Structures are given as C-alpha cells and as structure tokens.
Amino acid sequence: MPEQPNVAPVRGMRDLLPPECELRDWAVGRILDVYRRFGFARIETPALEHLALLTGGQGGENEKLIFKVLKRGEKLDLAAAQSEEDLSDEGLRFDLTVPLARYYAANQAALPQPFKAIQIGSVFRAERPQKGRFRQFTQCDIDVIGEAGEVAEIELILATTEALAALGLSGFTVRLNDRRVLRAIAAALGVGEATQQDKLFIALDKLDKLGVEGVLKEAAPLLPTLEASERLRELLAAGSGSELVAQLSEREPSLRAASGAVDAIVAVLEPLLAAVARVEFDSTLVRGMGYYTGPIFEISMEGAPGSIAGGGRYDRMIGRMLGREVPACGFSIGFERVIGLLTERGAKAPRAGACFALLYEPGVDSLQRVMAEAAARRGAVEGNTVAVFARRRKVGKQLDDLEKAGFDCVLTLPAGNGPPEEKWLSGAASG
C-alpha cells in the first residue's frame, strides 16, 4: 500500500467545520449590514503584496512574520542567490491597514471623498502556533480616509459598537486616549526624545501583563529622575482617571490641547452610547502599532479580558505612499476573539425556515418525483432547507443522526402520488 500523505492542515493553520463557517458567515453578514448602513463600502486587496511595501516600517513586529513567496522563472537564480531578498519580492499581507494605504494611493481618483472603507479578509503571520492563535486569521476593519476632524473617530466608534451589539454582545466599555497625550505625558516626565518616548509607551502597554511595579521597573531606565518615577506611579495608579492628566497639563500646555480632542469625542459619544456602553478617557491606553498619530481607542466587554476592538488615527501613513498628507483613522473588530466569545456562549446563526430531510428508497422511488417534491417544499416557505438522503437500513439510527445534524422534519414519499408524509423530530417546532 502506498504511503498515506499528511492530511493535516499546514502548521498553525486550520480547517473550518460547517457549524464554525455558518456562525462566521452570519457574523460577517451582521457586521457588514451595520457598516453599510453607516455609509461604509467594502473593498478588497490581493492576499499578496510587494515585500517593499510590507517591510516599509509600518508593520512593527509583524514585519518579521511575513510569509514570503518564492520568485518564479527567470527571476529566480538559485545559484546566485545570496539572501532572502534574492529569492522573494512578494509576501502574504500581515494586516489590512498597510494594503489599504497602498490601495488608497493607487485608486484615489475612483474613490469618494472622504472614503469610508470596509475590509474583511484573511491575513497571515508566521507566529509560533499556540492555542487560539493561528497563522491565517480574519481581520475586520473600517477606516475613514480624508477626514481630519473627530467626526471620523465618532462614526467609527458608533458603527463598531452597533456592529458588536448586532452580534448579541453587550456590556461594552469604550476607552479613549490620544498619542499626543502620551507624548505630552512623556515630555512632562522628562522623556523628550521620540524613540525614547516610544520605548516608554511599549512599557506602558504592558500594564495588563506586568502590573504597576513591572511597568515602573521597565520604565525606570528611561526616566531622568526618581520624581518622574513617582509621578508615573501616580498616573498608573489613577488608571483611567483624568485628574492626573489635568494636574500634569498645568505644566505641559500641549497635554491640555491633546486631551481636549479626546474630551470632545467622549462628550459626543457618552449620551449617544448611554444605553450600550460606558465611554471613558484612559490616559494609560497605548495600542501597539507605531503608526498612530492622534486619538486611539478600544472596546472591551464585561466578562471578557482584554479588548474586542481597537483602532486610532494614523494621519501620516498614506502620505508616505502618496507624497501628500491624507488624514486617516480606523477601527478593527477582533474578529477571531469575537467568534471565540460567541462560540463559548453557544451562539448559533439563526435560520429563516425549517430544515427538512427527504428520505427516498433507492431503486424504488423515482428520483424525478423525489427532486420535484424537494423543490416544492423548498419553495413553499422562504428559507426552507430540503436535503435528499437515501434511506438507510437502520432508519432509527438515521433519524437520530438527522436530528443531531439539525434537521427539524423527515419527509417520506407514500406509494402512489400523494404528498410527502411528515415526521417532525422531537425538539423541533411542528409545522
């Protein structure tokens, strides 16, 4: 016997079974519906991008995780190849934001102004595989390009909160900060140089993981004085409070200006979201990506640690490709996280009609009659499902299997030309 091939998916990737796909399709449909009703429009970019684009410094740590595609034909000179650059000039996208910036630069003449984009698609990162983390996963982003004012942040946050609510989730907290607030705080603590500030933000971003003392330890080498360390401790202890920001801003006018933008967004959102979400200024919120330039925000949910959506303003990324500055702001739902939460809670995609199994006797029932009856029942109610199965010898076992598979009713054809006989399965609502 020949050797059996390896039938497992490639390392770190996965096959999706029918119930998983059904839930995901339903969630995508709900999210798309909300986003479209806010005036966003879906776009798609290729899975592959030029490596020069993917390694342009906007992807942070993700740039180390790129799946690179081997050059082909004459472009591939194996004997002369000295480095990976000689072997590859395209790679699989690791996020949807870097491709979006390229897309906007390439297609701006055909796009409305401002441009409100939806992207839902696969991204690829060659991370060390671990539970719940996959090397191919779905991202779900909306972005507003060409709007400098806070109306962009406000629409993104309203639309994303409503999309999450449309999935049946609740108990949201929207937390906001501003990269300029963080820079002003860093300056107030005596850390003036931008790359040093970035290191301080990376330390702050670990507050969830390391706690206050851990962050202080990591930040200490960056801070010029012990007094600065004490001020940082106060800030971290205050958590989401804005009092300390108010105090610090006495000394640092840029902090007052920056926090004003967040205050304005919070003031608009609070009453609009009162029924579904708390909205708060959190001066310790950092967000990982280096490209943010202004407001940053996250949504978290009661009973679910961490965040389920995150985003912010990145006014300079598109300028790097286009040669002129274009303001941009985006918000991303943690799609895999949200699907995980829905699955834990036993969420199921609702069905429109009933689900019928039509059993026939192979060689006895005419397939033409079988198919005609299936079509009639399918058409009788919008959304009815009718699947046709050969009757097995052990009908009892077959009925059990069909019930487990989610069928509501079994149809069989009587001798003669009468209508199908119905047998509603227990647990199903009868006709």
Place this chain on the structure above:
Amino acid sequence: MPEQPNVAPVRGMRDLLPPECELRDWAVGRILDVYRRFGFARIETPALEHLALLTGGQGGENEKLIFKVLKRGEKLDLAAAQSEEDLSDEGLRFDLTVPLARYYAANQAALPQPFKAIQIGSVFRAERPQKGRFRQFTQCDIDVIGEAGEVAEIELILATTEALAALGLSGFTVRLNDRRVLRAIAAALGVGEATQQDKLFIALDKLDKLGVEGVLKEAAPLLPTLEASERLRELLAAGSGSELVAQLSEREPSLRAASGAVDAIVAVLEPLLAAVARVEFDSTLVRGMGYYTGPIFEISMEGAPGSIAGGGRYDRMIGRMLGREVPACGFSIGFERVIGLLTERGAKAPRAGACFALLYEPGVDSLQRVMAEAAARRGAVEGNTVAVFARRRKVGKQLDDLEKAGFDCVLTLPAGNGPPEEKWLSGAASG
C-alpha cells in the same frame, strides 16, 4: 523628497473597488442561500497547503503555476539549498478540490454522511497575466462526498442551475457526458491505452478553439487507422447527438453501459429543468481535469461563449489520501466569468432601504445632534443607509457628487431643534 513606492498591486492581481465588491457580495449571498437550501454547508480550508499535496498529480497543468512560500528560520538553509524543494514546502492552493479531498480525509469523523460541501474562496495561479485573467481569483464549488449514485449529479446540477438563475441569468444549456463514454469511444476508435486516451481527450477538448479539422489533425497520430479518423470526424460533426454513440455502442458494450448513466441523469433533469434549461447528452464534452472518473457536465448560457459552470465525478481522488475509496462529485460555478457577465449587463446589487447623506456645518451643528439624527433615520426603516458629511463650500458640486455616488436624499439640520430637512435627488424615488 523620498522616492515614491510602487503602489500598484502585485503583477497579475487586482484591487476591487466598492461597486465591484458590492456586486460580488450580493452574488455570493444569493448563491450561498440557494446552496444552503439544498442542504449544502460551507467549509473553509487554509490558503496554504503542503507542497506534497499540491504536487500530487491531481492538479494537472495547475501544478506548474503554484506560488511557493519560502521556508522560515532554521528550515531555510540558503547555503545548502540545491533546488526549490530545499527552499519551500508550502504553497498557495490553486483550486478548492485538492484541498477538499485533504479536508475530508482529515475531518471525516466530524462530517455528516454523505457530506455536501460549499466552498467559496480565493485560489492562486501564477499564470501569464492577460485580460480578464488574474493570479488570484474566486472559485465557487459544491461537492457531494460519499454518494456513489446519480442522485449526487442530479442535486449538484439542480442546485447550480437554480443558483445561476437566482443571479438573474437565464437561457441555460446543461451538457453531460461521461469519462467512461469517452474511454469507450476511444477504445472503439482503436485507442486502448489510458495515457493515449488522455491525449485524445486533450485534443477533443480543443474543439471550441481548433474546430473539427484542427482536432482531427491533432488526434491523427493517436488513431490506428484512417477509418478511425473518419469515425471521429462523424462523431465531432454529430456534436451533441447521441445517435453516433448509439451506433458505436453496437460494437462496444462498455459504451452502452456508460452512456446509460448519462441517459438516466438526463431523463430525471429534463422535466425538472424544463422551464430554465435545455439538458443534453454531448459525447464530445471532455472537461480539462484528469481526475474525473464518471459523469462530467457543464452549463452554458445563450449569448455567452464557453461554459459558466463545470464539474463531474472524481471517485478516486479521496481514496489516494484516505486509503479507502470514497465516491465524490463536484460542480463549480465560473464565479469570475459570471461576475463579468453580470457587470456587462449592468447588474447591480439591490438595496433594502433608501440612501441618505446627512450634511452638517462643521463647528456650527452639534455632532451629537448630527449623529443622533443619523441614527434615528437609520433605524426608521430596516436597511436605510445614512452617511454623514461635512458641508462643502460648493454645495451644488457636492450634491452632484452625492447623486453620482448613489445617494437618494440629502438631509440638513435646521436651526433650532426641528427634524432634518429632506432634499430628494432627481432620479431617486421620493419618500
């Protein structure tokens, strides 16, 4: 000024603009709805597969078009690399059928029996770019695994025809043949050896492109006698007629048996599809892939050359992975082809509600009021779209742009607290 990066998509791939995405999403939704109501369930496999799987001989010419992914970390030893095999062991899938066979082998215990799968997803082929052909494109397949009888072919053809009709297309012809008919014809012509037969089929498959004389020229070296050439000419001239098959089957009993399977399928389908499609036995139909073992079929459409869907039975592919034979049969809609036809015909995704643009005066209108009015209008009718825009100085130009962008009505906020004022754009149905 720094050099502008290349913002075009990678060679042979494309960006999809909002109207294209909307049409594609609508088409996918319609197709999925029909397939689900026939009892098919969607699954997903990763974009990457083991190269050993992709180059197992089931992909024909497509195996030469694989995008291979560079190995990573310690697995990549550039200095010692002698060949592409040393550099890569994973690649992007070139179709959905080879991954489906792997998926079934890996997940069979969790799948219903028979298993009726829907797959809609991207596949990748490094073809020479040409008009209307892309290196990443969408395939749209249904497959029945574990059903040996013709009920599988019948359901696949009914579901696919109905899905195409649900897109507003019509004038279908379903053509059927059987690989066993082709083998019997080849045998009757004196070509007995399987690889010689395959070469003959490849020649037959070019009938559309080369015409009768071209095919005869290519087939001549394979045929043992001039008489065989003449018989082939008659067969090709008869086209879809089954008379010649009937004649040939006098001499070749295996041909009679094989054509009986097609006859049975045609007999069931003809009356069921009478309103939407002609159904015919076409003994010259070949279908490109080598893995077919039984009935093969295509759907063509009036006014559209070539086929818009194709499929067949491939009973031995899964056995190669599983070590035991599992019957399988699939049908694939030429999704890109169909989207092209819909676009040519000016098809547009229908919308549920009306599409409003709410214009506000930045710095004058309160954003809280703007957003609350937008939300109220969005919620007033299921499916209403409300997008918020800052009023531009040249309002006339802005209204033109909004109308072109598909908005039905412009809303503005009066001073005081009254409801928004409506201005319905010409061409739109008023309130």
